[in-house]
Amino acid sequence: xxxxxxxxxxxxxxxxxxxxxxxxxxxxxxxxxxxxxxxxxxxxxxxxxxxxxxxxxxxxxxxxxxxxxxxxxxxxxxxxxxxxxxxxxxxxxxxxxxxxxxxxxxxxxxxxxxxxxx
Numbered sequence: 835x836x837x838x839x840x841x842x843x844x845x846x847x848x849x850x851x852x853x854x855x856x857x858x859x860x861x862x863x864x865x866x867x868x869x870x871x872x873x874x875x876x877x878x879x880x881x882x883x884x885x886x887x888x889x890x891x892x893x894x895x896x897x898x899x900x901x902x903x904x905x906x907x908x909x910x911x912x913x914x915x916x917x918x919x920x921x922x923x924x925x926x927x928x929x930x931x932x933x934x935x936x937x938x939x940x941x942x943x944x945x946x947x948x949x950x951x952x
Contacts, residue, residue, distance in 0.1 A: 858900055858903065859898050859900055860898060860906060860934045861898075862895040862898060865895045865906075865924070865926070865934075866893040866894070866895050866910065868924075868926065868934060868936055869893045869910045869912070869922070869936065870890055870912075872924075872939075873912060873922075874890060884914075884918075884920060884941075885912075888914040888915045888916055889914070889915045890912050890913065890915075891913050891914065892913040893910055893911070893913070894910065894911040894913065895908060896909040896911065897909050901925070904927060904930075905925065905926070905927055905928070906926045906934070907923065907924070908923070908924050909921065909922075909923055909924075909942070910922050910924060920941065921942040922939055922940070922941055923939065923940045923941075923942050924938070925937055925938040
């Protein structure tokens with residue numbers, strides 16, 4: 835009985851510990867992957883002129899910040915196939931079983947510096 839109690843306690847503590855592992859922010863690679871997938875799907879769904887007519891060739895992540903727990907903001911630059919670069923502010927939400935998902939975005943003025951986002 836004592837072994838069963840010890841095993842059960844260890845299992846519970848291990849489960850709680852695994853849930854808290856990892857960073858509170860998505861990595862830059864994850865942010866780039868999410869953004870590329872999101873805007874490719876967005877362009878097909880809504881036929882937005884900037885994203886529908888041209889393919890996204892690369893995504894450059896300038897910064898990722900935490901807004902609150904399980905919510906992050908990232909400044910990314912979408913590089914299109916014709917050479918156009920579109921700076922975008924994305925907001926991502928962490929859904930516990932599924933990971934990070936983009937829930938909103940806003941096109942930034944290309945002349946505005948990123949330091950003004952504070």
